[in-house]
Amino acid sequence: MAATGKKIIIIGAGLCGTLLALRLAQRGYKVTVYERRPDMRKTDISAGRSINLALSDRGLKALSLAGIDKDVLKLVIPMHGRMIHPIEGTSQFVNYSGRSGEWINSVSRGGLNTLLMDKAEETGQIQIHFNCECRDIHFGDTSLVIENLQTGLSHTDTGDVIFGTDGANSALRNAMLSQSARWRFDFSIKFLETGYKELEIPAAVDGGFRLEKHALHIWPRPGFMMIALPNLNGSFTVTLFLPFEGKVSFSQLQTDQEITEFFKKYFYSAYEQMPDLLEDFRSNPTGSLGTVKCFPWQIDGRFLLMGDAAHAVVPFYGQGMNASFEDVLVLDSLIDTYDGDWSLIMPEYQKNRKDDTDAIADLAVDNQYEMRDATADPVFLLKRRIELYLEQQYPHYFSKYSMVTFRADIPYSQAMHKGRQQDAILMQYAQEIESFDRMEASVILKKLEHLYV
Amino acid sequence: MAATGKKIIIIGAGLCGTLLALRLAQRGYKVTVYERRPDMRKTDISAGRSINLALSDRGLKALSLAGIDKDVLKLVIPMHGRMIHPIEGTSQFVNYSGRSGEWINSVSRGGLNTLLMDKAEETGQIQIHFNCECRDIHFGDTSLVIENLQTGLSHTDTGDVIFGTDGANSALRNAMLSQSARWRFDFSIKFLETGYKELEIPAAVDGGFRLEKHALHIWPRPGFMMIALPNLNGSFTVTLFLPFEGKVSFSQLQTDQEITEFFKKYFYSAYEQMPDLLEDFRSNPTGSLGTVKCFPWQIDGRFLLMGDAAHAVVPFYGQGMNASFEDVLVLDSLIDTYDGDWSLIMPEYQKNRKDDTDAIADLAVDNQYEMRDATADPVFLLKRRIELYLEQQYPHYFSKYSMVTFRADIPYSQAMHKGRQQDAILMQYAQEIESFDRMEASVILKKLEHLYV
Numbered sequence: 001m002a003a004t005g006k007k008i009i010i011i012g013a014g015l016c017g018t019l020l021a022l023r024l025a026q027r028g029y030k031v032t033v034y035e036r037r038p039d040m041r042k043t044d045i046s047a048g049r050s051i052n053l054a055l056s057d058r059g060l061k062a063l064s065l066a067g068i069d070k071d072v073l074k075l076v077i078p079m080h081g082r083m084i085h086p087i088e089g090t091s092q093f094v095n096y097s098g099r100s101g102e103w104i105n106s107v108s109r110g111g112l113n114t115l116l117m118d119k120a121e122e123t124g125q126i127q128i129h130f131n132c133e134c135r136d137i138h139f140g141d142t143s144l145v146i147e148n149l150q151t152g153l154s155h156t157d158t159g160d161v162i163f164g165t166d167g168a169n170s171a172l173r174n175a176m177l178s179q180s181a182r183w184r185f186d187f188s189i190k191f192l193e194t195g196y197k198e199l200e201i202p203a204a205v206d207g208g209f210r211l212e213k214h215a216l217h218i219w220p221r222p223g224f225m226m227i228a229l230p231n232l233n234g235s236f237t238v239t240l241f242l243p244f245e246g247k248v249s250f251s252q253l254q255t256d257q258e259i260t261e262f263f264k265k266y267f268y269s270a271y272e273q274m275p276d277l278l279e280d281f282r283s284n285p286t287g288s289l290g291t292v293k294c295f296p297w298q299i300d301g302r303f304l305l306m307g308d309a310a311h312a313v314v315p316f317y318g319q320g321m322n323a324s325f326e327d328v329l330v331l332d333s334l335i336d337t338y339d340g341d342w343s344l345i346m347p348e349y350q351k352n353r354k355d356d357t358d359a360i361a362d363l364a365v366d367n368q369y370e371m372r373d374a375t376a377d378p379v380f381l382l383k384r385r386i387e388l389y390l391e392q393q394y395p396h397y398f399s400k401y402s403m404v405t406f407r408a409d410i411p412y413s414q415a416m417h418k419g420r421q422q423d424a425i426l427m428q429y430a431q432e433i434e435s436f437d438r439m440e441a442s443v444i445l446k447k448l449e450h451l452y453v
Numbered sequence: 454m455a456a457t458g459k460k461i462i463i464i465g466a467g468l469c470g471t472l473l474a475l476r477l478a479q480r481g482y483k484v485t486v487y488e489r490r491p492d493m494r495k496t497d498i499s500a501g502r503s504i505n506l507a508l509s510d511r512g513l514k515a516l517s518l519a520g521i522d523k524d525v526l527k528l529v530i531p532m533h534g535r536m537i538h539p540i541e542g543t544s545q546f547v548n549y550s551g552r553s554g555e556w557i558n559s560v561s562r563g564g565l566n567t568l569l570m571d572k573a574e575e576t577g578q579i580q581i582h583f584n585c586e587c588r589d590i591h592f593g594d595t596s597l598v599i600e601n602l603q604t605g606l607s608h609t610d611t612g613d614v615i616f617g618t619d620g621a622n623s624a625l626r627n628a629m630l631s632q633s634a635r636w637r638f639d640f641s642i643k644f645l646e647t648g649y650k651e652l653e654i655p656a657a658v659d660g661g662f663r664l665e666k667h668a669l670h671i672w673p674r675p676g677f678m679m680i681a682l683p684n685l686n687g688s689f690t691v692t693l694f695l696p697f698e699g700k701v702s703f704s705q706l707q708t709d710q711e712i713t714e715f716f717k718k719y720f721y722s723a724y725e726q727m728p729d730l731l732e733d734f735r736s737n738p739t740g741s742l743g744t745v746k747c748f749p750w751q752i753d754g755r756f757l758l759m760g761d762a763a764h765a766v767v768p769f770y771g772q773g774m775n776a777s778f779e780d781v782l783v784l785d786s787l788i789d790t791y792d793g794d795w796s797l798i799m800p801e802y803q804k805n806r807k808d809d810t811d812a813i814a815d816l817a818v819d820n821q822y823e824m825r826d827a828t829a830d831p832v833f834l835l836k837r838r839i840e841l842y843l844e845q846q847y848p849h850y851f852s853k854y855s856m857v858t859f860r861a862d863i864p865y866s867q868a869m870h871k872g873r874q875q876d877a878i879l880m881q882y883a884q885e886i887e888s889f890d891r892m893e894a895s896v897i898l899k900k901l902e903h904l905y906v
Contacts, residue, residue, distance in 0.1 A: 181740070184741055189633055191639055
């Protein structure tokens with residue numbers, strides 16, 4: 001079917017929506033995008049939430065499809081591994097991969113979104129309307145009611161297909177949920193006991209980085225942790241992950257003294273680098289962390305949820321944005337397969353993709369424990385050392401982390417199944433040998449070989 | 454704390470809301486109830502959905518607390534067991550219990566709700582406002598916005614506490630969900646592939662029952678089934694449970710001929726008793742079957758979800774209403790424990806009750822398979838025969854069904870855990886012996902004894 005004449009409406013000009021718009025425009029579709037927020041290129045959008053993100057191979061593969069990976073890579077800071085900061089003693093750097101050329105990239109959400117909007121508009125096929133909130137969905141005639149938040153005026157727009165890429169609190173998804181019995185729309189949202197708050201380690205006086213630049217920094221502590229990702233301007237965006245309630249929790253950090261003592265006690269090395277800690281702590285919100293799963297994602301080949309709207313995940317695997325970009329890649333390949341017939345593309349897309357986004361959602365929840373607790377566990381650190389050795393010596397060996405992060409050719413669900421089995425075998429082995437000197441590669445490879453048939 | 458002076462608002466005058474209102478009034482509270490629908494005592498409310506229900510011991514225990522069990526029992530028809538109608542051959546009656554005095558009761562939803570409303574209003578402490586829909590909840594000051602659907606006028610009402618007993622599509626729950634991150638409100642809704650449609654076997658010309666009166670009738674078929682419960686007027690309410698899609702499904706029943714042939718082929722004995730089949734089939738909606746779970750149920754000791762609003766279940770265990778009535782029983786006992794202090798009662802209530810309503814939700818999903826598939830399986834029928842024998846001979850033995858249905862003293866979660874273990878042991882044994890003649894009670898009791906310590 002010819003793309004021409006088909007009108008596409010996209011709700012949400014975030015990362016997923018703009019990449020989708022760009023790719024559809026490249027295929028010849030006319031695309032109208034409605035975005036609730038003002039144009040971030042003209043207005044300073046309130047910060048305090050996910051200022052930077054980790055971009056890895058799945059995301060890059062999708063950006064490459066749209067021909068903008070090289071532009072994006074100019075905006076990133078490579079992070080080659082985790083710098084683990086114990087409560088006392090020396091920091092330890094642990095590579096993400098035993099192979100060269102495998103790392104993840106810190107990128108500014110705003111910078112990347114701006115680039116995507118610019119590239120999308122350059123096609124001349126895409127209109128992005130800002131300050132436009134979706135108020136209602138009419139499933140019968142594929143239309144939606146849009147309110148211009150600046151004028152207060154509403155209008156109805158009708159498309160051939162409507163995409164909801166409007167994030168974790170998606171208007172399209174909420175409309176499907178409000179008629180859940182009609183669509184037999186399964187939905188779940190599940191929160192962690194842990195909340196988060198973004199803070200900052202500013203650039204040094206000379207403009208340089210106060211910590212190792214090419215690392216994702218982790219301060220693992222019992223039941224909570226802090227992380228930091230580098231920004232181009234020399235600063236780090238710091239995120240404190242801490243339970244809302246309990247003995248050591250956000251609820252216990254009320255006074256300046258309580259906040260200061262907490263950071264001094266648990267994060268002294270970082271505390272020294274955070275001159276605006278109290279101000280940041282008070283002015284930035286304490287966010288919740290939830291996983292959203294739902295199904296079906298599509299209705300009648302005319303409506304489709306993508307990105308966080310379909311599968312919001314917690315941030316602990318650094319895969320939320322990558323999974324959303326990969327959504328565009330998977331959809332794009334089906335446009336070829338089904339020659340642009342959305343009534344075939346959308347059902348196949350959701351069938352193809354659901355297991356994989358469920359898998360990354362579950363992996364992300366699990367990874368909180370790995371980052372927060374396991375990185376402080378000697379057995380886990382030995383296991384990682386063995387894995388890095390295997391990755392260096394045996395080209396066919398990939399850790400779970402590597403399969404998820406660097407192997408865009410392996411679906412998330414396969415990476416999860418194989419990776420979990422590997423992890424169990426290697427943790428068991430690390431426990432047995434207790435020391436890296438006692439490792440025998442042939443023994444491990446034997447234990448793992450059934451996974452590589 | 455004294456009940457006097459505390460203003461209670463209840464959203465929803467269904468079965469749970471009216472029993473709750475009645476019980477709170479008996480304790481001296483003033484209660485305002487808002488109900489979206491018209492007064493069913495004055496208006497004929499559209500039928501076609503769950504016309505009759507199965508009332509059993511948990512429900513009766515709660516009704517007894519409110520002193521109205523004897524009035525309710527005048528409205529019911531006891532059902533002593535399942536009458537199983539195979540596709541060919543003779544029907545078989547299987548008791549619900551091996552003990553005398555244990556049965557379930559068919560009751561009209563409307564008749565029971567009417568009685569509850571009458572009893573509630575008789576207290577003089579309760580105002581039920583009909584045609585009043587909850588449009589908004591203000592969590593800050595414990596108020597809600599009510600629209601009178603007849604006048605179109607809205608007003609705000611403020612209470613000390615607000616209960617949401619407004620069913621599977623609860624306005625209070627939806628308000629909590631719309632601010633899910635604020636309350637870290639976990640929510641899930643999950644639908645079955647199976648839908649349902651209510652039909653009727655009318656009374657015989659002489660006013661009598663066309664099928665055995667004191668039975669729950671089941672026509673088990675591969676992947677679908679039909680059931681029928683007796684009504685006081687001699688009719689049976691029939692429910693067809695059938696997948697929405699597939700080879701044998703609602704989607705295949707479009708023309709009169711398709712509908713007629715389907716019933717003739719699979720339900721001939723019932724078909725002969727359904728003179729208005731085609732009219733009923735076309736005029737009654739095809740309903741979806743979903744399970745709702747959520748948590749927390751309460752906010753700040755001021756808002757509480759109860760009944761289907763907190764835990765909507767599928768109908769296959771006949772426990773939805775009973776679980777909702779039991780909610781009132783559990784809450785009532787905590788009012789004593791905590792001397793009417795809602796800030797203690799509500800958190801304790803949700804903590805105490807959540808595992809049990811999760812259990813009955815899961816049991817209800819499982820029981821679809823038991824009713825639809827197992828009742829046509831010789832091994833299952835042998836297992837049930839063994840169980841009935843055990844119940845007759847050994848007073849301490851209770852089947853899972855009996856624990857759930859007749860043992861209001863055993864929480865649902867315990868009934869589930871113990872019952873599932875028993876089921877596995879007995880199914881295994883039935884498979885081994887193949888015939889009732891080979892049963893040795895001492896052998897079975899030995900296999901089960903670890904569950905009775």
